[in-house]
Amino acid sequence: MITINKDKYYILTSKNGKCYVLKYKDGKYYWKPLTSTKSKCKKHKKTCLKKKKCTKCQQKCLKKCLRKCKKKSLRDYHTIKIPVPKPAGISGLPEYICFQIEDSFTDQQEQRIKDGIFAVLAVWKKHHDQKWNGGTNNGTSDLAACTNIYARKNLKPAWYRRQDIPNVKTVTNMAMDQFTQLIKDNGLKKYCPAKIKAEEIGDIEVGTIRSLSTSKRFKVPLSIGVNPKQLDNPRLNISMLAGSLFHAWLHRAGWDDPKTTAYFISECPMCIMRGYQSKNPAVPDSTYTKFFD
Numbered sequence: 001m002i003t004i005n006k007d008k009y010y011i012l013t014s015k016n017g018k019c020y021v022l023k024y025k026d027g028k029y030y031w032k033p034l035t036s037t038k039s040k041c042k043k044h045k046k047t048c049l050k051k052k053k054c055t056k057c058q059q060k061c062l063k064k065c066l067r068k069c070k071k072k073s074l075r076d077y078h079t080i081k082i083p084v085p086k087p088a089g090i091s092g093l094p095e096y097i098c099f100q101i102e103d104s105f106t107d108q109q110e111q112r113i114k115d116g117i118f119a120v121l122a123v124w125k126k127h128h129d130q131k132w133n134g135g136t137n138n139g140t141s142d143l144a145a146c147t148n149i150y151a152r153k154n155l156k157p158a159w160y161r162r163q164d165i166p167n168v169k170t171v172t173n174m175a176m177d178q179f180t181q182l183i184k185d186n187g188l189k190k191y192c193p194a195k196i197k198a199e200e201i202g203d204i205e206v207g208t209i210r211s212l213s214t215s216k217r218f219k220v221p222l223s224i225g226v227n228p229k230q231l232d233n234p235r236l237n238i239s240m241l242a243g244s245l246f247h248a249w250l251h252r253a254g255w256d257d258p259k260t261t262a263y264f265i266s267e268c269p270m271c272i273m274r275g276y277q278s279k280n281p282a283v284p285d286s287t288y289t290k291f292f293d
């Protein structure tokens with residue numbers, strides 16, 4: 001038996017179509033034929049046999065199947081639920097959004113991720129409350145007003161087919177409406193497809209949260225990769241964390257890099273990071289964009 005990341009695995013070999021497991025008894029190792037019923041690999045039973053996916057393996061050889069399970073069990077996840085606030089003027093929202101988060105995060109790191117998600121949800125709520133404007137739904141949120149000053153490039157999301165885009169305020173509204181869609185897609189499902197993986201992304205000072213760009217408008221999981229080292233960085237305060245997460249989720253909403261000045265995917269999250277304040281010429285944008293993927 002070998003141990004990888006505290007998990008125990010049996011060493012298997014196959015010969016003439018049969019599987020053998022390496023056993024240790026009376027001071028020596030020997031190969032013992034393996035059958036599914038006698039398999040002591042708890043992980044295998046839990047992840048594969050119970051799902052009845054491995055009927056073939058049970059009859060033939062467990063080696064391949066066990067290898068799969070081994071791979072799987074190196075990344076174990078548990079489910080977390082984040083309550084969804086209720087912005088004015090939006091109905092049909094779920095109570096929670098949920099994520100499969102990797103077990104390898106410490107409790108403290110997991111709490112920071114939850115805080116970051118909640119902070120982004122608060123930004124989303126504030127935007128919609130201000131836009132709702134007591135029922136007229138024509139208000140300009142702090143986020144839209146700030147982004148309108150700075151964003152000039154890559155305004156269109158990948159799923160937007162029309163040529164024209166009216167103005168940056170409309171783009172910000174579109175992004176937040178798309179985010180509403182992603183929240184509904186996540187929270188109203190009976191399963192939880194969004195994953196939060198631990199990924200060390202380069203140097204500690206570069207990259208915090210990573211997400212893939214998409215051109216799809218519906219059924220896009222809010223999956224992210226998070227640099228655990230960065231979560232322990234005291235310079236990553238809650239605004240920086242929220243901005244980094246929001247940038248990653250803008251990728252999921254259809255907007256794309258580059259993560260530089262004037263681009264929507266940079267300027268909109270930077271407004272969150274500056275608390276919607278104007279830029280200070282003494283503070284370069286790289287102070288913020290270094291936390292983007």
Ligand SMILES: [Zn+2]
Pocket residue numbers: 247251257259292293
């Ligand atoms: Zn990016």
